Amino acid sequence: MLTGVDYFVVIAYIIGMLLLGLYFKRFVDSSEDYFLGGRSLPFWAIGMSIVVSDIGALDFVGVSGQAYRYGVSVGNFDWVGSVPAMLLAAFIFIPYFWRGGMYTIPEYLGKRYNLSVRTIASLTWILFFALDLGVLFWSSAVLLNVLLGWTIWSSILITAGVVGLYTYFGGITAVIMTDVVQMVIMFVGGAALVYLSLDAVGGWDNLVDKVYNMGPEYREHFHIIQPSDTKSPFPWTGILFGLTFVMSNAYMIGNQSIVQRCLTAKNEWHAKASMILASALKMAIPVLVLFPGLMAIVVHPGLADGDQALPMMIKTILPPGLVGLMFAAFFAGLMSSVDSLLNSTATLFTKDIYEPFIKKDGDDDHYLKVGKLTTLVLLLIGVATAPISSGFPGIYVAIQTFMSFFQGPLFAILLLGIFWKKSTPLGGLSALVIGIGSAILMHIFKGQFFHIEDPFLFISWWSFLVGFVVNVVVSLMTRPHTKEHLKGLVYDPKILSTSKEI
Amino acid sequence: MLNFDWLSGISQETARYIFLGLYVLIGGLVLLIPTDYIYVGVKKEDRHWYNNLKLWAICSLSILFFIYYIF
Numbered sequence: 001m002l003t004g005v006d007y008f009v010v011i012a013y014i015i016g017m018l019l020l021g022l023y024f025k026r027f028v029d030s031s032e033d034y035f036l037g038g039r040s041l042p043f044w045a046i047g048m049s050i051v052v053s054d055i056g057a058l059d060f061v062g063v064s065g066q067a068y069r070y071g072v073s074v075g076n077f078d079w080v081g082s083v084p085a086m087l088l089a090a091f092i093f094i095p096y097f098w099r100g101g102m103y104t105i106p107e108y109l110g111k112r113y114n115l116s117v118r119t120i121a122s123l124t125w126i127l128f129f130a131l132d133l134g135v136l137f138w139s140s141a142v143l144l145n146v147l148l149g150w151t152i153w154s155s156i157l158i159t160a161g162v163v164g165l166y167t168y169f170g171g172i173t174a175v176i177m178t179d180v181v182q183m184v185i186m187f188v189g190g191a192a193l194v195y196l197s198l199d200a201v202g203g204w205d206n207l208v209d210k211v212y213n214m215g216p217e218y219r220e221h222f223h224i225i226q227p228s229d230t231k232s233p234f235p236w237t238g239i240l241f242g243l244t245f246v247m248s249n250a251y252m253i254g255n256q257s258i259v260q261r262c263l264t265a266k267n268e269w270h271a272k273a274s275m276i277l278a279s280a281l282k283m284a285i286p287v288l289v290l291f292p293g294l295m296a297i298v299v300h301p302g303l304a305d306g307d308q309a310l311p312m313m314i315k316t317i318l319p320p321g322l323v324g325l326m327f328a329a330f331f332a333g334l335m336s337s338v339d340s341l342l343n344s345t346a347t348l349f350t351k352d353i354y355e356p357f358i359k360k361d362g363d364d365d366h367y368l369k370v371g372k373l374t375t376l377v378l379l380l381i382g383v384a385t386a387p388i389s390s391g392f393p394g395i396y397v398a399i400q401t402f403m404s405f406f407q408g409p410l411f412a413i414l415l416l417g418i419f420w421k422k423s424t425p426l427g428g429l430s431a432l433v434i435g436i437g438s439a440i441l442m443h444i445f446k447g448q449f450f451h452i453e454d455p456f457l458f459i460s461w462w463s464f465l466v467g468f469v470v471n472v473v474v475s476l477m478t479r480p481h482t483k484e485h486l487k488g489l490v491y492d493p494k495i496l497s498t499s500k501e502i
Numbered sequence: 503m504l505n506f507d508w509l510s511g512i513s514q515e516t517a518r519y520i521f522l523g524l525y526v527l528i529g530g531l532v533l534l535i536p537t538d539y540i541y542v543g544v545k546k547e548d549r550h551w552y553n554n555l556k557l558w559a560i561c562s563l564s565i566l567f568f569i570y571y572i573f
Contacts, residue, residue, distance in 0.1 A: 072573055075569075075573075079566055079569055079570070080521060080524075080566070080570070083562055083563065083566045084524070084525075084528050086562075087528065087532065087559050087562070087563075090555070090559070091532070091535060091555075091559075095542075222573065223514060223573065224518075224569070224570060224573035225514045225517045225518045225521065225570075225573075226514070227514055228505075228506060228507075228509055228510045228512065228517075229510055235506075236514070236517040236521075237505075237506035237509050238506075240517075240520070240521070241506065244524070267543035267544075268542045268543040269541065269542060269543030269544045269553070269555070270543065271543075272540075272555055273553075273555055273558070276555055276558045276559055276562060277558070279559075279562045280558070280561065280562045280565065283562070283565050283566065283569065449504050450504060450505055451505055452505070455505075458504060458505065458506075462504060
């Protein structure tokens with residue numbers, strides 16, 4: 001239970017975030033301000049925002065739970081599953097999106113392929129973000145239930161109310177600038193928990209010895225590379241082909257909530273630098289969220305649900321005051337993730353769905369209002385879909401499962417779209433539809449196809465391959481766009497010059 | 503086939519070297535990027551070694567290499 005000091009820290013944090021978010025309301029005069037921060041933000045704020053919006057409550061609870069079950073191999077997602085993809089994004093893809101003045105990734109796909117591809121990609125992301133919101137709300141409720149004894153639904157409604165209020169008013173500038181503060185709090189709170197947990201288990205060497213001697217099922221807990229025949233969801237083959245080659249690239253290059261931040265940069269250097277800074281900061285995340293799960297193996301052995309590992313560690317390890325700080329850090333992660341999803345989805349809906357299909361010639365003030373209204377509606381959808389995540393054994397795996405359905409095909413059309421001039425509109429559309437369909441089929445019949453528990457990494461790789469091959473085959477049989485149409489949309493070695501004209 | 507059974511003969515240690523090799527390869531590709539491209543958006547007089555993004559990227563990759571070397 002929280003003490004009076006803890007409640008003070010948490011309440012002060014929440015009020016501080018609300019005031020900070022509301023402060024940036026004054027900078028929102030247009031839809032470009034609301035969605036892209038007026039293209040005026042510095043790399044350090046964007047980089048910190050990328051990191052903090054990507055970890056959130058999901059990782060605090062889910063990654064600790066996975067570390068409790070499978071060990072350090074879950075850290076692959078923040079290490080090899082981030083850094084190479086972020087460098088590729090920084091040096092190749094982000095400059096194209098930034099120079100093109102894009103608001104959304106589907107907007108690029110629409111220009112490169114056609115409106116159908118843009119709409120399907122946008123609707124898919126909107127669906128994913130809505131489900132993601134539900135998972136985030138559910139994971140927060142699990143923690144609040146253990147720490148405070150609040151009911152699941154009261155936790156969800158309180159969280160949604162607080163986050164929704166400050167996201168609605170501030171737009172992406174408020175989202176990014178509050179993320180900066182949230183990242184500092186998250187790192188301080190996480191570091192305090194790691195330090196005290198390490199002290200409680202008698203140091204790193206003692207931790208390794210104790211875990212290793214707990215039985216054969218723990219022998220692989222300190223190996224980041226798991227055998228190809230492991231029963232865990234992280235065989236090295238899946239990490240290399242599914243995560244490194246496909247999912248991480250699709251996530252860092254095709255994820256609206258990540259890329260949109262870079263598009264708010266004041267110039268191209270800041271856009272690139274933000275992603276590279278984020279890649280460095282992101283490598284600290286497993287230390288903060290994974291290690292407590294490992295230490296819980298020693299402090300709380302035999303937990304039936306790994307997702308209880310972090311809440312139990314907070315409850316037993318941290319003194320009054322620091323519990324409040326950790327709780328604030330958890331809130332920081334939750335709020336930063338939710339506000340990112342809300343703002344990104346509002347951007348996707350307004351620019352890719354509302355503007356082309358519902359009202360083409362509205363004035364800027366109208367689209368600003370639509371963006372704000374979408375934020376509120378999405379918040380309600382997130383709350384309503386929260387119980388879905390309870391049907392999955394691990395929260396983190398649940399979200400990866402949702403993503404694996406379309407990450408592969410999406411990356412296939414992005415990759416071919418930018419590097420292969422002959423990729424045609426029909427090729428892109430076919431690849432997206434057939435690729436997503438193949439991923440869903442592989443998931444439904446995973447028992448027949450795969451021999452590991454959660455084969456989302458393999459599904460990601462194979463659906464990428466299906467999308468890639470379909471795109472190539474169909475493109476060779478159909479008519480591509482003209483060279484003039486593709487100018488600035490496909491890779492040109494001239495981008496590696498100082499010229500901004502490509 | 504779908505489970506990459508054909509790679510089951512590769513040991514964990516060899517797999518680790520595959521990852522380490524990948525980081526070295528990426529580092530090499532980063533070094534090949536023209537320096538002028540790295541500085542697009544920065545005025546000529548403000549271009550210094552500390553805002554050379556190739557160095558930033560190499561630092562990130564070095565940390566990543568170290569982590570996979572340790573674990």
